[in-house]
Amino acid sequence: MTLSPAPRPDADDHATDDLTAALAGCAAGDQAALRLILDQEGGRMLGIAQRMLHRRDLAEEAVQDALVQIWRKAQQFRAGEGAPRAWIFAVLRNRCLNILRDGKRLSTLAPDDLTAMQDARLQSVGAGWDRLGDKVALKDCLAVLEPPTRHAILLAYIGGYSHGEIAALQSVPLGTCKSWIRRGLDALRGCLS
Amino acid sequence: MNQDLDTRADAYVLGLLDETALADLEQALADDTAWRAAVTRARDRLLPLDMTAAVVPGAARLWDGIAAQLGRQDAAPAPNIPPSLPPQTPQPANLQTAPRRWLQLGLVASVALCIGTVFGGNWFTAEPVVIAVLMDDKGAATAIVEDFGSENARIRFVNAVSVPAGRQMQVWTLPSAEMGPVSLGLLQTASTEGLHPPALPRPIAGQLYEITLEPEGGSPTGRPTGVILAKGLAALQTGT
Structure with missing residues (x-):
């Protein structure tokens, strides 16, 4: 796996313009526009999917399905209403969550595979936090949260963990976990606004 | 807010x-x-x-699979009544009084019969997720596997094979290196047969399928042990 420095999302307006145009192209039925999205964002998409799903084959499946969905839903993206990248990654994250929450899918994994997958997901959550750039406001705002609250939010967003899984990982009752996350997200919004 | x-x-x-x-x-x-x-x-x-996720190389090779799904989506969905059904069905002279809709139903039924013949009862509405052409060691096409995902697959032989006495053909696929080869089923004869694989990840482009010669009753180890009769890599057909 090749690691490259994470560019700040607000630092590349060109990429945003390109992606906005590409989504409009997809909505108009231009396959070259979808190809551009794959070429420009496919590597990061694989990285996001692999953090949640660990296995390369599942990650590839998720990215492939996500791009087909992006093609079909592209007209739902409205230029100027938020970052095109955030929209594209949201489609991908949904697809990954569907795979994770589909019990039948994961029940086909051997127990060792499943354990390796869970370990890798946990590790990638920590790595994601470490790689969040110091100049990103989100980092400062996450940093002031109580560590278990911050960790719970990262487990959900980066690792795709559910409330129940997070409560189990942190050895707290489900209700406690839910209220940590809710209060943490409220504080995050306040801090970023 | x-x-x-x-x-x-x-x-x-x-x-x-x-x-x-x-x-x-x-x-x-x-x-x-x-x-x-x-x-x-x-x-x-x-x-x-x-944006903290690593940029993982190799995404470009997903394009063929994606493009295949777009092509299928853009094509008109398979209609229940063929669009080519002529609105003015010519009527034989001796059937002039027969209501036209009976004629049309007859046509639809015969088309359905054709589709049924081609795909077999279970496959009436299904489209394979992948198709693999299995070739022998000389590159001759031996059989075609259509994997519908959802624990359904079918094999069709397109060339004669000889199975020695005491041996039986077994069909395998390799969903991933981690998972290893998985049996899709034992074959009684070299004819068209439905297979009933276990629940597996959705088949993907390039997935390996093969037929081996195993002892009667199937491989004793649950993994291929005998000679490979034919093998091939899957081509993605549909996104559904």
Whole structure:
């Protein structure tokens, strides 16, 4: 796996313009526009999917399905209403969550595979936090949260963990976990606004 | 700004909402401006976390699989009544009094019969996720596997094979290196047969399929042990 420095999302307006145009192209039925999205964002998409799903084959499946969905839903993206990248990654994250929450899918994994997958997901959550750039406001705002609250939010967003899984990982009752996350997200919004 | 809406949007974006609420909230994105704006804000706020993911090489090779699904989606969906059905069906002189819709039903039925013949009863509405042409060691096509996912697959022989006495053909696929080869079933004869594989990940482009000669009753180890009669790599057919 090749690691490259994470560019700040607000630092590349060109990429945003390109992606906005590409989504409009997809909505108009231009396959070259979808190809551009794959070429420009496919590597990061694989990285996001692999953090949640660990296995390369599942990650590839998720990215492939996500791009087909992006093609079909592209007209739902409205230029100027938020970052095109955030929209594209949201489609991908949904697809990954569907795979994770589909019990039948994961029940086909051997127990060792499943354990390796869970370990890798946990590790990638920590790595994601470490790689969040110091100049990103989100980092400062996450940093002031109580560590278990911050960790719970990262487990959900980066690792795709559910409330129940997070409560189990942190050895707290489900209700406690839910209220940590809710209060943490409220504080995050306040801090970023 | 409505705090409840933002709280719910955060939970939605983190994937923490109850599944029963999801469909309605997805739908609301299309026509509820305030909800849509809250979700957009939540996504943008958390985007820097996505950007911490590594850029993993090799995404470009997914294109063929993606493009195959687009092509299929753009094509007209398989209609229940063939669009080529002529609106003015010519009527034989001796059937002039027969109601036209009976003629049309007859046509539809015969088309359905054809489709049924081609695909077999179970496959009436299904389309394979992948197709693999299995070739022998000289490159001659031996059999075609259509894998429909969802624990359904079918094999059709396109060339004669000889099976020694005491041996039986067994069909395998390799869903992934980690999983190893998985049996799709034993074959009684070299004819068209439905296979009943276990629940497996959805087949993908390039997935290996093969037929081996095993002792009667199947491989004693659960993995291929005998000579490979034919093998081939899957081509993706559909996204559904």
